[in-house]
Amino acid sequence: xxxxxxxxxxxxxxxxxxxxxxxxGVAAVMVxxxxxxxxxxxxxxxxxxxxxxxxxxxxALWMAVPATAFAGLLYLWLHDPRLDRFAAxxxxxxxxxxxxxxxxxxxxxxxxxxxxxxxxxxxxxxxFLFFLLLGYQTMRAAIRDPVERARFSxxxxxxxxxxxxxxxxxxxxxxxxxPKPIVLKPSDPSLPPEMLHTLLYGIGAAVILYVGLVTLAxxxxxxxxxxEAADAR
Amino acid sequence: MGNLLRLAVVxxxxxxxxxxxxxxxxxxxxxxxxxxxxxxxxxxxxTAVATIDLAPSVLWVTIAFASVLAMxxxxxxxRENAAFDGLLLAPVPREALYLGKFLANFxxxxxxxxxxLPLFVLFFNLDIAHALGGLVLTxxxxxxxxxxxxxxxxxxxxxxxxxxxxxxxxxxPFMVPPLILAVKTSVPLFSGRPLSEVVDGLRFLAIxxxxxxxxxxxxxxxxxxx
Amino acid sequence: xxxxTGLTRRYGAVRALEGVDLTLTPGEVLLVLGPNGAGKSTLxxxxxxxxRPSAGTVMVGGQLLAPDAHDARRAIGLLSHQxxxxxxxxxxxxxxxxxxxxxxxxxxxxxxxxxxxxGLAERAADRPRSLSRGMQQRAAIARALIHDPALLLxxxxxTGLDAVAGDRLRALLASHTGGQRAMVIVTHHASEAWALAxxxxxxxxxxxxxxxxxxxxxxxxxxxxxEVAVG
Numbered sequence: 001x002x003x004x005x006x007x008x009x010x011x012x013x014x015x016x017x018x019x020x021x022x023x024x025g026v027a028a029v030m031v032x033x034x035x036x037x038x039x040x041x042x043x044x045x046x047x048x049x050x051x052x053x054x055x056x057x058x059x060a061l062w063m064a065v066p067a068t069a070f071a072g073l074l075y076l077w078l079h080d081p082r083l084d085r086f087a088a089x090x091x092x093x094x095x096x097x098x099x100x101x102x103x104x105x106x107x108x109x110x111x112x113x114x115x116x117x118x119x120x121x122x123x124x125x126x127x128f129l130f131f132l133l134l135g136y137q138t139m140r141a142a143i144r145d146p147v148e149r150a151r152f153s154x155x156x157x158x159x160x161x162x163x164x165x166x167x168x169x170x171x172x173x174x175x176x177x178x179p180k181p182i183v184l185k186p187s188d189p190s191l192p193p194e195m196l197h198t199l200l201y202g203i204g205a206a207v208i209l210y211v212g213l214v215t216l217a218x219x220x221x222x223x224x225x226x227x228e229a230a231d232a233r
Numbered sequence: 234m235g236n237l238l239r240l241a242v243v244x245x246x247x248x249x250x251x252x253x254x255x256x257x258x259x260x261x262x263x264x265x266x267x268x269x270x271x272x273x274x275x276x277x278x279x280t281a282v283a284t285i286d287l288a289p290s291v292l293w294v295t296i297a298f299a300s301v302l303a304m305x306x307x308x309x310x311x312r313e314n315a316a317f318d319g320l321l322l323a324p325v326p327r328e329a330l331y332l333g334k335f336l337a338n339f340x341x342x343x344x345x346x347x348x349x350l351p352l353f354v355l356f357f358n359l360d361i362a363h364a365l366g367g368l369v370l371t372x373x374x375x376x377x378x379x380x381x382x383x384x385x386x387x388x389x390x391x392x393x394x395x396x397x398x399x400x401x402x403x404x405x406p407f408m409v410p411p412l413i414l415a416v417k418t419s420v421p422l423f424s425g426r427p428l429s430e431v432v433d434g435l436r437f438l439a440i441x442x443x444x445x446x447x448x449x450x451x452x453x454x455x456x457x458x459x
Numbered sequence: 460x461x462x463x464t465g466l467t468r469r470y471g472a473v474r475a476l477e478g479v480d481l482t483l484t485p486g487e488v489l490l491v492l493g494p495n496g497a498g499k500s501t502l503x504x505x506x507x508x509x510x511r512p513s514a515g516t517v518m519v520g521g522q523l524l525a526p527d528a529h530d531a532r533r534a535i536g537l538l539s540h541q542x543x544x545x546x547x548x549x550x551x552x553x554x555x556x557x558x559x560x561x562x563x564x565x566x567x568x569x570x571x572x573x574x575x576x577x578g579l580a581e582r583a584a585d586r587p588r589s590l591s592r593g594m595q596q597r598a599a600i601a602r603a604l605i606h607d608p609a610l611l612l613x614x615x616x617x618t619g620l621d622a623v624a625g626d627r628l629r630a631l632l633a634s635h636t637g638g639q640r641a642m643v644i645v646t647h648h649a650s651e652a653w654a655l656a657x658x659x660x661x662x663x664x665x666x667x668x669x670x671x672x673x674x675x676x677x678x679x680x681x682x683x684x685x686e687v688a689v690g
Binding site for chain 2: 076128131132134135138139142143145147148151152154155156158159160162163166167169170171173174
Binding site for chain 2: 504507508509510511526527529530532533535537539540541542543544545546547548552556557559560561562602
């Protein structure tokens, strides 16, 4: 195995380790949430899904998507393929996290609001993010030349990032409401300490999971790029 | 600056001349708009929902989809003629290339809208003469938003497989904010409210336009220069 | 006229060009040969300013070639596989458009003169697709020369031309070399443009395997070519 290929392999291994840690962390948080955190007064046990939903939303919106966009912009400046690889990996993981948000959202909403989907501002924004990321992946899959793929992904990422605040504002306008800040906390103004702690652990686990999955995705892409370069010779 | 505009006009002129010779974009988009309006008409129950309530949505959905169709040709015409290199070789600032395409696309879409709007009024039997000024202004501003993003995306998708399918997939999320704003502005106008009441919406549309035209100008060289 | 130093074009592990140097003064003609995938088109497109090198620079007429280097671009003409002509515009319209892009005075007059120089004056109102391959080539040449570029780049210009058209092209190029023009001709067969060349280069895997003044004997050169390029 060449030096570069073994580099790819070690990245993949690191990715698997971190992902496993992250998944264990998420499982631990779920246990914590179900058995050791008080039940929320007005929403009942259904609220517990919040400890998965909010960390996923936070990680997707504030870490994964900006990482993709900024890595892309850096690529346009530095032309380093590693930046593109990272942006693509982050985008894939963002897609997964968005899906988690979009699935847990309705599960949370149904017992509380009586409807699966209420066009809630934050969920709608996540829906848009999901489609932007889907478009990003679809476009990448349709471009064969890696240099073009990297450039176009960077452009799409930058434009998507600027779009997000416009979506946020126009969705709230559409509902006739004032824009709410997208905060960690749900509609109630303050969280009792045990719930806050569980939430923070949840976010920590989600971040570790994100880093693990991105590392894994990066490693897999690196291995594939090396294979393609070897085939081209 | 003067040279930039001169070149943009030369480029847009070329595209307009090409389009007038082949008429593919404008005719397909106009026919499409007419068909969508007809389908909408048959897809509703006139006794259940008042026309005036549905009207702005119908109009804007039609315009949105017809715009995507009109912009589809975009840079495809350069690829088909294998002429894009000629534009890049020349001492033409990349911003001028974008502006030229933007102007041409804008002209195409406005032409389609000019055909769709009278049809809309006809099919839906609406009296919107009082709202015409405000409506036209809204259409122009929203169209600028659609075209600002559509132009740069069409430069990208022309190099992908399934170019014509890729454009709507990438573009539609970007069309939603101007769409929401356009509908939000049209509803009061249709109901006879004065223009002064919808000024905020128009201002927001203008902000969207300025932001995305600027962004597209900044990013366009990264798309076309290899 | 054109000076390229250390031209490199790479992405990750793939190297299309690696440290290519090249200098041409007005009147010189460089022939570029090499096996498929050697980087000949990449080199030509980089010299034309259509590709940005990962490293190295291209200077044309003393100006650094960059997207906004308008004077440098004005000095470059390209004849490539693509005709760069619009099928739905007449030859005259195509050339007037090009003249306007290059901000030339009297676009219509220049265009008619450029067409006449290629013997296409009577076809000015025709569209490219109604012309034969040889005539299309001549229309493309008219377009490439309309702004009187000091550097002319040609990408396999003899492909698809019959013997008569090929001779005509050779004569045309020969008539342009005496003056102030420098040329780079990418070709598959050295014999196609041997008489025109003043320098010859063989590109293999992105690098010069051979580069220098044109040798006296074509057969001798073919021999050396086979040594470096094949196997």
